[in-house]
Amino acid sequence: MNRAILVTTLVTSSALIGAGYLLRSRPRARALPSSIIPIVTPVIDVRVAEDVLGVMEQLRGDEVTLLLHTVGGCVTSCVMIANALREFERSTAIVPYMALSGGTLLALNARQLQMGRSASLSAVDPIVSGQRARHLLDDEPPNGIAALAREYEVAMARYVRDTLTARLPGASEAALERAMGVFMGEHAPHEWPVRRPEVEALGLPVGPSARSWAEMVDAYRKRWW
Template sequence: MHQPSFFDLFWLLIIFFSLWPIFQQKNLEWARLRLIREIEKKRKSRVITMIHRQERLAFMGFPIMRFITIEDSERILRAIRMTPDDMPIDLIVHTPGGLALAATQIASALVKHKSPVRVIVPHYAMSGGTLIALAADEIVMDPNAVLGPLDPQLGQFPAPSILKAFEMKKKEMKDEMLILADVAEKSLVQMKNTIIKILTAKGHSQEKAENIADLLTSGYWTHDYPLTAEVIKEMGLNVSTDVPQEVYDLMEFYYQPSGQPSVQYIPVPYGEPKKGSVPLRKPH
């Protein structure tokens, strides 16, 4: 009978440590799906998530930053098609933004859904994430969550700034800059028209939609400026700050630090001690 050797044990350990990250990832995915199903049962809706966080993937543990892509829009559109017309949709969004094409496709599909659509923002939904939020019947934001402006970005420059530079120095500009200014002007018109189309489809007046579109795209704020729930309410959009606790619980399943976390705390809610409880003693 063959006796296990040192090399047999060595290869078993190699296989185990190679497969362990895959098992961990699968277990995490199952935990996410279980909680998503619980939220669906509680809210009687289809829950879709688009959460872009820096995650440590199974391949050698390298963290990868994520953003809105065509693959995201394809999956969300597929989920919307699978949702009955009489079922509400809760879309949980956590993103720095991404491709305008993908965000526009998602927003357009949400607008066409016949039942109420709620976009839930537990932390932030910038740029394309904001465009998607505009397609909701209700935007549900944490009191400290933020959206962002929608001024188009051409490379590393915002379109409104390109046009402003063009007006200031157009006589001295090279052909490449003139072309860039032309593209910037077109991108601004396109984004404004997209926002107006989305907002009017959700029942807002033409004038109100134009005002909101102009405010979000004109360069009044820098592209990364945080727009709080109060600012969004002042625009006249339907905003709530009642984020379900289960959404915060779900976000915990997406946090995978690649090393020692920079933020730490005792993960229990604090409040007044219950009657009969023993208070913690201060160390002497």
């Protein structure tokens, strides 16, 4: 594949392709309050973002809960949802099993985080054309894909620092840098699992999620995955 094609390739925070977004079709056996938004999908794409933002815009009050089960998705889509989540005074992210990459970005931007006992988050550093942006920064000679990678890497690092500063009020610079290292994936592969004890060790507030949330995700997965 030539460089021109690579530059135009969709920038995602996951190498996986396809989506099974389930907001429109909740399991009938369990009616959900409108303030609970399930994002149970392999990939968070622009269509997912449109639907989630539309539901958020219609919510009355300042409370929202995201039920997350995803391996990530389009950087822009995930950031738009995270931005909307920041506007709520009471926001909760629930991760029964996994919220990787862009899913982690959403989880970190909720004011409260709950994780299942085997649940995982991951790094959120951007993937450009199937490669980690940081691996493309030193391409020689300079080219369009390296410039694009640098833009995404700088923007995401700034966004993650802003997110962690809000979630770790009063934290020392050293503590903030440790958290940045984990969520920007400085010492592990992009989708390396970050378990609840590791999140707690970083000083981030996180609690256990009830088994009923995992059962709800299971209901979606049995019907659609």
